[in-house]
Amino acid sequence: MEAIVSTDDAMDGELDFTSHTSSNFPAVLAGLKLSLAVTSYQAHKLFFVRSDGKKIDINFKDFPRPMGLAVTPQQITLGTLHQVWRFRRSDAALDLVSETLAEKTAADACYVASACHTTGLVNIHDIAYGNKGLWIVNSNFSCLATLEPDYSFVPRWKPSFISDLLPEDRCHLNGMAMLDGEPAYVTTFNQSDVAKSWRDGVKDLGTLIDVKTGELKLSNLVMPHSPRCYNGYVYFCESGHGLVRRYDPRTGDVVDVIKLQGFTRGMDFFGPLMFVGLSKTRNSSVAEPAPIAQESAESESGIWCVNLTDHTVVGFVRFEGNIDQIYDVAVLPGVMYPELFLPDDEQSMTVFNFPPLTDSALAKAGVTK
Incomplete structure (x- = not known):
């Protein structure tokens, strides 16, 4: 089954893209009343995987190197190249959705740019909300950090x-799992204190580290990513083997959940289901290819539902063309057909959000009627 691509939101460069889904995937998303937000740093795209129950629609937005996603009921937060x-x-903005989109199907949620923080080139990876606001994985400085306007x-933490x-990306700290509002686990490619050592070193030195204690929970992992705490377990991608694995912090046991034909990265959950991103293996500046690339000449890109x-695999959407690297996947529960206005879109400039002007506010400002 093929998907519809919303090309009106494509980036300025040429988009070479098609997608195919398992026959049930549109019904899976519609039945669960959810959609997916996905990032592809290689294609400079944030995109939504949406369904009307019969077909999938892929709606693209252009950002420089989009990476980590953090979703709450009232907002989507996105880490990019340096911001x-x-x-x-703001569902009041739904009236501003283009007539072209409205003819395809009605959007049921709308997101409008409301704030931006410039971080500089920190090589941002995972991001998540916690007790101290937004936490980010700052791979370039090998640490976890939060954001404040003056900095x-x-x-906040380093191995x-x-x-x-x-700014040397020493161990390629990339993944972060939150638990009870605090970072609980991180993934790294190695334990080196030497600039960019992970690029030229062996592949099986990856780790899962307990943030609170600093204890090394798992080692000898191959290019791990995307740790997530869910239902008492820590799920993570051992990307170099195309695996999703489950670590039990109570017993130390590790179980292989599923092996897929590609580089696993990006993960979110809904009830008993897991949505995991899959990227094609590729040539890069890393000296030695991942084991998954040596196992098979063919690899896939897309989102798999497990x-x-x-x-077992419930369904999938497979991407072909130049969307072949997925970084993050986030479930938007209760939202089937989201729309997002870019910061420079005219619609973003004509949607306002402000509290009422009350007598108490006037009095606090020293203003009398």
């Missing part, structure tokens, strides 16, 4: 083996 953007849900970032906060009860 973090927040988009506030590019505020360092014990990292001696200095320098049943966590029996570890």
Whole structure:
């Protein structure tokens, strides 16, 4: 089954893209009343995977190197090349959705640019909301950080083996799992304190680290990404093997959930289902290819839906063309057909959000009627 592509929102460069889905995937999304937000840093795209129950629609938005996603009921936050953007849900803006889109189907949620923080080139990876606001994985400085207006970032934690906060991407700290509002686990490619050592080194030195204790929980992982705490377990991608794995912090046991034909990265959950991103293997500046690339000449890109009860594939959407690298995947529950206005869109400039002017506000400002 093919999907519809909303080309009116494509980036300025040529978009070479098609997609195919399992026959049930449109009905799966519609039946669950959800859509997916996905980032592809290689294609400079944030996009939504939407369904009307019969077909999939892929709606693209252009950003420089979009990476981590953090979703709450009222906003979508996106980390990009050197900025973090927040988009506030504003369904009043639905009236401004283009007539072209309205003819295809009615959008049921709208997100409007509301804030931006410039971080500089920190090589942002995972992002997530916690008790101290938005946490980011600052891969360039090998640390976890939060954001404050007066600073590019505020360092909050680093692995014990990292001696200095320098923009050297020493261990490729990339993934972050939150638990009870605090970072709980991170993934790294190695435990080196040498600039960009992970690019030229062996592939099986990856780690899963307990943030609170600094304890190394798992080692000898191959290019791990996307740790997520869910239902008492820590799920993570051992990307170099095309695996999604499950770590039990109570027993230390590790179970392989599923092996897919590609580089696993990006993960979110809904009930008993897991949505995981899959990227094609590729040539890069990393010296030695991942094992998954050596196992098969063919690899796939897309989003796979997996049943966590029996570890089977429920459905999928597969991408072809130049959307071949997926970084993050986020579920938008209760939203079937989202629309997002870019910061420079005219619609973003004509949607306003402000509290009422009350007598108490006037009095606090020292103003009398």
